[in-house]
Ligand SMILES: NC(=O)C1=CN([C@@H]2O[C@H](COP(=O)(O)OP(=O)(O)OC[C@H]3O[C@@H](n4cnc5c(N)ncnc54)[C@H](OP(=O)(O)O)[C@@H]3O)[C@@H](O)[C@H]2O)C=CC1
């Protein structure tokens with residue numbers, strides 16, 4: 001078995017990761033870490049009682065470095081402070097944005113980078129596009145949830161569209177993590193729907209850097225727990241058969257499903273799937289994608305990447321059964 005540590009186990013993506021790894025034939029959950037430690041995972045998440053019970057230790061680089069595989073499900077900045085010490089000692093899948101961007105883009109949208117030397121050692125963990133790099137890397141920058149759903153939808157069409165696309169994005173509230181804020185308060189979100197941080201959201205630069213396209217990106221908060229839906233509006237340079245383009249690009253991809261009608265969050269919530277649909281009105285293109293932000297947008301994608309860096313089948317243990325009805 002491959003000894004695995006989860007740093008940030010008490011968070012939402014940490015919990016999803018635990019659930020996936022409990023069904024993994026090769027990755028064994030050997031240690032859980034958090035900011036202070038001294039808690040038990042089944043006390044934080046009573047749903048795990050009798051299923052998986054373990055102590056959470058205070059994060060400590062010396063201890064974490066002993067494991068073969070480390071998932072960092074921690075906030076930006078915290079991740080790079082750990083990677084700076086851990087790189088080369090173990091295999092790392094980082095959920096944060098710290099190794100996703102070039103230094104300039106990172107510092108323009110986040111903060112000064114404290115480990116720029118390792119930016120060139122990371123692979124952007126979107127398997128459908130960067131699989132070959134991922135397999136050779138020991139540091140994976142797991143993509144953001146909005147960029148995952150947006151880039152997978154745009155990728156087949158990049159050569160066919162004009163620069164300048166509108167990305168209308170909607171996320172469930174778990175995308176913001178477990179910490180409380182005025183924006184994620186029940187009374188604010190319940191029976192409500194609003195845009196936040198339009199145009200300037202940090203994910204616009206991630207989408208731009210990976211696709212080369214200028215994007216007008218507007219995230220919005222849906223009053224649901226999990227799942228996200230992306231609507232992209234673009235101009236086609238020439239007439240193409242949209243579904244044929246999608247089917248051809250993703251013909252070997254088990255976890256991309258192409259639909260001939262608009263896609264729905266509920267069909268992917270609880271799974272690693274990204275469902276995609278596209279339609280056009282003359283040269284006006286509409287692309288529609290859905291994912292589970294906690295899974296394909298974070299934890300199941302992290303496991304797909306870990307499978308690849310250990311030379312395992314990419315789909316091992318990835319969830320396929322949606323929470324329907
Ligand atoms: N939620 C989502 O849909 C997505 C999240 N991500 C990214 O994944 C990461 C985790 O997100 P999420 O699970 O939502 O966040 P949460 O806020 O739910 O959880 C964060 C976790 O990080 C731990 N943590 C914080 N500081 C430290 C520290 N100094 N040392 C060790 N552990 C620490 C916390 O532990 P403790 O409770 O002990 O403080 C907690 O378990 C973030 O980088 C986020 O941006 C990426 C894509 C989608």
Ligand SMILES: CC(=O)N[C@@H](CCC(=O)OP(=O)(O)O)C(=O)O
Pocket residue numbers: 095096097143144145146171172173174175176177219221297
């Ligand atoms: C609803 C919500 O607040 N979503 C988060 C995005 C979560 C995500 O994908 O991730 P990273 O933080 O890893 O980039 C936001 O807009 O900041």
